[in-house]
Amino acid sequence: xxxxxxxxxxxxxxxxxxxxxxxxxxxxxxxxxxxxxxxxxxxxxxxxxxxxxxxxxxxxxxxxxxxxxxxxxxxxxxxxxxxxxxxxxxxxxxxxxxxxxxxxxxxxxxxxxxxxxxxxxxxxxxxxxxxxxxxxxxxxxxxxxxxxxxxxxxxxxxxxxxxxxxxxxxxxxxxxxxxxxxxxxxxxxxxxxxxxxxxxxxxxxxxxxxxxxxxxxxxxxxxxxxxxxxxxxxxxxxxxxxxxxxxxxxxxxxxxxxxxxxxxxxxxxxxxxxxxxxxxxxxxxxxxxxxxxxxxxxxxxxxxxxxxxxxxxxxxxxxxxxxxxxxxxxxxxxxxxxxxxxxxxxxxxxxxxxxxxxxxxxxxxxxxxxxxxxxxxxxxxxx
Amino acid sequence: xxxxxxxxxxxxxxxxxxxxxxxxxxxxxxxxxxxxxxxxxxxxxxxxxxxxxxxxxxxxxxxxxxxxxxxxxxxxxxxxxxxxxxxxxxxxxxxxxxxxxxxxxxxxxxxxxxxxxxxxxxxxxxxxxxxxxxxxxx
Numbered sequence: 001x002x003x004x005x006x007x008x009x010x011x012x013x014x015x016x017x018x019x020x021x022x023x024x025x026x027x028x029x030x031x032x033x034x035x036x037x038x039x040x041x042x043x044x045x046x047x048x049x050x051x052x053x054x055x056x057x058x059x060x061x062x063x064x065x066x067x068x069x070x071x072x073x074x075x076x077x078x079x080x081x082x083x084x085x086x087x088x089x090x091x092x093x094x095x096x097x098x099x100x101x102x103x104x105x106x107x108x109x110x111x112x113x114x115x116x117x118x119x120x121x122x123x124x125x126x127x128x129x130x131x132x133x134x135x136x137x138x139x140x141x142x143x144x145x146x147x148x149x150x151x152x153x154x155x156x157x158x159x160x161x162x163x164x165x166x167x168x169x170x171x172x173x174x175x176x177x178x179x180x181x182x183x184x185x186x187x188x189x190x191x192x193x194x195x196x197x198x199x200x201x202x203x204x205x206x207x208x209x210x211x212x213x214x215x216x217x218x219x220x221x222x223x224x225x226x227x228x229x230x231x232x233x234x235x236x237x238x239x240x241x242x243x244x245x246x247x248x249x250x251x252x253x254x255x256x257x258x259x260x261x262x263x264x265x266x267x268x269x270x271x272x273x274x275x276x277x278x279x280x281x282x283x284x285x286x287x288x289x290x291x292x293x294x295x296x297x298x299x300x301x302x303x304x305x306x307x308x309x310x311x312x313x314x315x316x317x318x319x320x321x322x323x324x325x326x327x328x329x330x331x332x333x334x335x336x337x338x339x340x341x342x343x344x345x346x347x348x349x350x351x352x353x354x355x356x357x358x359x360x361x362x363x364x365x366x367x368x369x370x371x372x373x374x375x376x377x378x379x380x381x382x383x
Numbered sequence: 384x385x386x387x388x389x390x391x392x393x394x395x396x397x398x399x400x401x402x403x404x405x406x407x408x409x410x411x412x413x414x415x416x417x418x419x420x421x422x423x424x425x426x427x428x429x430x431x432x433x434x435x436x437x438x439x440x441x442x443x444x445x446x447x448x449x450x451x452x453x454x455x456x457x458x459x460x461x462x463x464x465x466x467x468x469x470x471x472x473x474x475x476x477x478x479x480x481x482x483x484x485x486x487x488x489x490x491x492x493x494x495x496x497x498x499x500x501x502x503x504x505x506x507x508x509x510x511x512x513x514x515x516x517x518x519x520x521x
Contacts, residue, residue, distance in 0.1 A: 128395040132432035134388040134408065134417065136424050136460065221432050224389050319434055337430050337437060 018094060018180070020272050025085050025097050027280045029104055033078035035287060036108050040067045042294045042347055046124075046315030049116040050328025050344035054124045054315055062122065070115040077107030109329075112345060116328045123322055127314040131224040137217065147244050148212065151205045151251035158255040159198055165262075169194065173261040177269035187261075194258050201254025203368045205247050210361065211340075212243040215349055218339045222296060222319050231297030238293050239348055242286050249282060290347045318342045324354070388416045392433050400435050404443035412452050412463065414511075419465040423453070426461075 016022075040048070045055040048063060049070075057063050084100030162169075169189045176185025187193040215236055223229045260270060293300055296318065320341055324333040329345045334354035339361075343350045351358035390407040392400060411417045423429070426444060430437040444461050447453045451466045491501055 128393060130392045130394065130433050131389050132392075132424070132429055134390050134411065134423055134429075136422050137428055217428075218431070220434065224432070225387060229387075335436075336434055337427070338434070 016089075018089060020276055021094060022085065022089050022097075023273070024276055025101055026082060027276070029078055029081045029085070029101065031280070031283065031287065032104060032108065033074060035291075036074045036112075037071050038291055039112075039346070040070065042291060042299065043344070044294075044296050044298045044318060044342075046317050047295070047344060048122075049112065049119045050322075050325055051116060051119040051123045052126050052315055052317040052322050053119065053122050057122055057124075063119075066115050066118050069118075070111050073111035073114070074108055077104045077111070080104070080107075113327060124315050126317045126319075126321075130319065133221065133224040133229070137221070144216075144240070148209060151209075151244075151247040152202070154248070154251045154255055155198060155202055155205065158258075159195065162194060162198075162258055166194075169258075169261045170266060173266045175257070175260065181269035183267055183269070189261075194261075197254050197257040200368070200371060201250055203371060204250045204254070207361075207364055207368060208243050208247045208250070210364075211349075212240050212247070214340050215239050215243065219349060220319060220338050220341065222316065222342070227301065228297070231293075231300040233297075234300060235293050235295075235297035238289060242289065242348075245282075245286065249279075293347075295347050296342055318344070386416070390429070390433070392435070400433075401439045401442040401446070404429075404433070404435075404440060405446040408443065408447055409450070409452065412447075412466075417463050419463050421463045423461040423463070 045058065046053060048057060049066065053063075081100040081104035084103065085097040088094055088096035088100065166189070171189050172186055173189075174183030174185065175187045176183065178184045187196075219236060221229065221232060223232055260266070263270065291299070318341065320331060320333065320336065324336070325331055325344055329343075329350075331341050331344075331350060331352050332354045333352055336352055336354065338352055339355050339357045340349040341352055342348075351361060353359070388411045390404055390411075392403050392407075394400075396403060398406075408417070408423075417423075423444075424432070426437050426440045430440045433440070444453060444455055448455045448461075452463065454462045454464045456462075488501060492498065
């Protein structure tokens with residue numbers, strides 16, 4: 001039984017073996033709430049809830065009211081999600097906590113769609129002028145290339161090391177534990193059992209590598225001149241850096257999983273609290289960096305930021321037509337040569353689903369999710 | 384700080400996009416804002432930035448290469464080359480210029496542009512054109 005006093009209740013929950021899992025659910029809820037509270041301030045000045053508007057619209061009473069409504073919905077959903085997660089753990093049905101987590105995601109998307117619908121009557125025709133700098137885009141240089149090699153070097157080094165200590169690995173070892181720390185999933189000392197995770201790590205890093213390359217080479221430079229153009233180039237480099245940082249993170253995580261077999265007490269669940277705290281601190285830093293830049297560098301210094309296109313009455317936007325955005329989240333435009341375009345829901349880039357190359361990338365992601373299942377089946381048969 | 388050469392496209396214009404792009408780049412080449420040896424963005428990069436099909440940019444580059452402004456080599460991209468002034472002016476080019484200018488002036492007047500403004504712009508451009516000649520060593 002759990003005590004009724006809130007402080008004692010928190011202490012009692014923290015002492016439970018499932019406390020790290022509870023924490024792993026509450027921290028993303030907090031992160032999502034903060035990120036989406038800030039979302040309206042992170043977009044380009046002439047994009048408001050995925051709709052192209054004149055920059056002055058942001059300051060209007062209607063726009064402020066839309067933002068207020070959106071933020072209220074985000075926080076209500078987040079509080080409900082926290083309550084559901086706690087209730088699920090108190091009732092001893094931790095899987096129900098997922099309803100809270102996914103409910104928050106669904107609620108935030110619904111709030112976004114509602115805000116977008118309210119903004120649509122204020123949509124403005126974008127500028128009929130387009131501009132481009134007549135200089136080749138910088139390739140990135142040797143520093144960028146070395147940074148990109150790093151995760152693969154880490155994975156290669158660990159693969160060689162594991163091969164060298166192959167016979168020190170137990171023939172069967174646990175790889176999954178239940179909420180109370182009892183092992184409930186095992187792997188074997190086989191190629192798939194050991195290198196399966198490693199291969200998934202290589203696949204994830206390869207995908208992120210392609211995406212990072214795409215950000216540097218396959219994205220549109222929306223503004224060609226002035227501080228906006230510089231901010232945009234800076235934003236692209238930051239996005240590249242964030243992806244490479246995540247690539248290092250995944251390389252280290254998938255690299256480390258086979259080493260759990262070498263633990264002196266292999267049946268004992270590893271202490272995941274430091275890992276979880278480290279992961280959330282890392283993600284928090286990345287999110288803070290993205291919030292600092294804003295979409296397309298919109299939050300960076302704006303000194304002399306006006307483009308050469310002197311057409312203040314008509315917004316430049318992100319040079320994608322509003323009508324090609326499905327629900328403000330999915331861009332489908334076969335006429336646009338861009339494979340990657342700036343997101344209108346969140347920060348960063350998304351795929352142009354009207355391009356066949358985008359579907360190839362999606363097929364690659366699906367393959368990445370199927371590989372672990374196939375590997376698990378193969379490992380089970382090899383036991 | 385050196386000014387970045389910019390190409391602009393008006394999507395509401397009747398002129399085809401490849402002609403607009405070629406005209407914009409030609410103006411930069413004639414004004415000396417793009418000097419011999421300068422590399423241009425790849426066809427795909429410029430098409431991406433201007434949100435047009437890559438054939439549109441390729442066509443514009445081919446026009447300029449045909450006029451002797453650009454060197455197009457597969458795998459090396461487009462590069463500005465040193466172009467000497469034609470030994471003899473094409474007489475048809477002179478006639479076309481005069482008739483186009485006349486039509487343009489008539490349109491501007493018909494749309495209410497002040498003759499004073501037109502005259503001032505023509506004087507400014509005449510001065511500007513003379514500097515192009517000087518740059519080319521005329």
